[in-house]
Amino acid sequence: MQLLDFSNILANHAYPGRGIMLGRSADNSKAVIAYFIMGRSENSRNRIFETTQDGIRTKAYDESKMVDPSLIIYHPVRVVGDTTVVTNGDQTDTIRDFLLDGKSYIEALRTRCYEPDPPNYTPRISGVVNKDGSYCLSILKSADANPDCNHRFFYEYDAPVAGTGHFIHTYQENLDPLPSFEGEPRKVAVTAPDAATLAQEIWSNLNADNKVSLYVEYLDLTSGKRDSVIVNKHN
Numbered sequence: 001m002q003l004l005d006f007s008n009i010l011a012n013h014a015y016p017g018r019g020i021m022l023g024r025s026a027d028n029s030k031a032v033i034a035y036f037i038m039g040r041s042e043n044s045r046n047r048i049f050e051t052t053q054d055g056i057r058t059k060a061y062d063e064s065k066m067v068d069p070s071l072i073i074y075h076p077v078r079v080v081g082d083t084t085v086v087t088n089g090d091q092t093d094t095i096r097d098f099l100l101d102g103k104s105y106i107e108a109l110r111t112r113c114y115e116p117d118p119p120n121y122t123p124r125i126s127g128v129v130n131k132d133g134s135y136c137l138s139i140l141k142s143a144d145a146n147p148d149c150n151h152r153f154f155y156e157y158d159a160p161v162a163g164t165g166h167f168i169h170t171y172q173e174n175l176d177p178l179p180s181f182e183g184e185p186r187k188v189a190v191t192a193p194d195a196a197t198l199a200q201e202i203w204s205n206l207n208a209d210n211k212v213s214l215y216v217e218y219l220d221l222t223s224g225k226r227d228s229v230i231v232n233k234h235n
Contacts (some may be wrong), residue, residue: 006167008085010205015040015174016087020127022135022157023165023190030227031133032165034202035076035086038210043067048232049213054079056215060226061234071115071122077215082131084219088170091116091124091140105136106154113150114142115129119177121145123170132219134158137168140181155185165190194218199229 001108021034025077037058039045049056060066067102074090080099085092091112098108105128123141124136136156143149157166164187171178192198199216206214219229 001184001187003164003184004188006165006190006235007100007201007205008171009167009186009188010202013169013215014207014209015171015177015178017122017170018125019167019169020086020125020137021130021165021167021188021190022086023136023188024133024160025218026160026163026191026193028162031084031129031135031221032198033077033084033086033116033127033129033158033217033219034165034215035088035211036202036206036214037076037088038206039212040210044072045210045212045233047072047212048234049076049230050214051230055084056230058213061232068192071117077217082224084217085126086122086127086129087126088122089124091126093158094191095126095128105138109138109140109152109154113140114147114180118147119145120171121147121180123177123180124165125168125170125181127168129219131221131224133219135160135166135234137185139168145177163190164188195227199231203231 018037023032047058048061057075075092077086085095095105095108121142123139126138128136138154167188168185195216195218213230
């Protein structure tokens with residue numbers, strides 16, 4: 001699979017929706033995690049990321065303007081023991097609960113499907129990063145916008161390559177209704193030496209009108225130290 005320019009992908013897609021990129025730093029010493037959200041409606045854009053005891057959560061920037069929190073307020077990142085879970089919805093909690101019960105993330109996601117938001121039926125995308133830096137990505141989506149069939153795809157990367165990541169997002173194109181992501185996660189180059197640099201690269205290439213919030217983390221595979229950055233359009 002061709003190694004792609006992550007910034008170029010973002011700069012040429014006005015609305016990828018929500019995206020997860022997992023990978024390995026160029027010096028091979030850190031696991032790399034990035035998650036962003038975008039929005040076209042006022043309700044979706046009225047959000048920020050804030051830190052929690054075990055990760056981050058989304059929160060209304062202006063509580064008075066919040067219309068329906070059901071699909072937009074959740075915990076995108078939760079740390080469960082030595083495992084980091086990152087998703088675009090409340091399946092973060094489903095995965096966490098299954099891991100705490102000694103089960104797998106795949107078992108957890110087999111209990112879930114795409115989001116109930118017709119006509120888009122937004123895919124649920126999820127990532128799991130293990131202590132050794134190996135990682136998994138998945139997408140749960142409808143069958144070409146047919147809600148009668150749910151498709152589940154799982155991708156596992158046991159030996160990540162230095163300077164390489166895999167990127168998955170919710171929407172293939174900026175259309176109406178929004179078509180689901182197609183194909184395997186994109187293989188992208190990871191050259192930034194730290195979380196702040198990668199955050200700047202991602203944020204500057206996301207569409208200025210639609211970007212909402214971004215989280216980037218570099219996890220040191222030896223010490224376990226987490227270097228993380230949050231960027232919110234609403235400061």
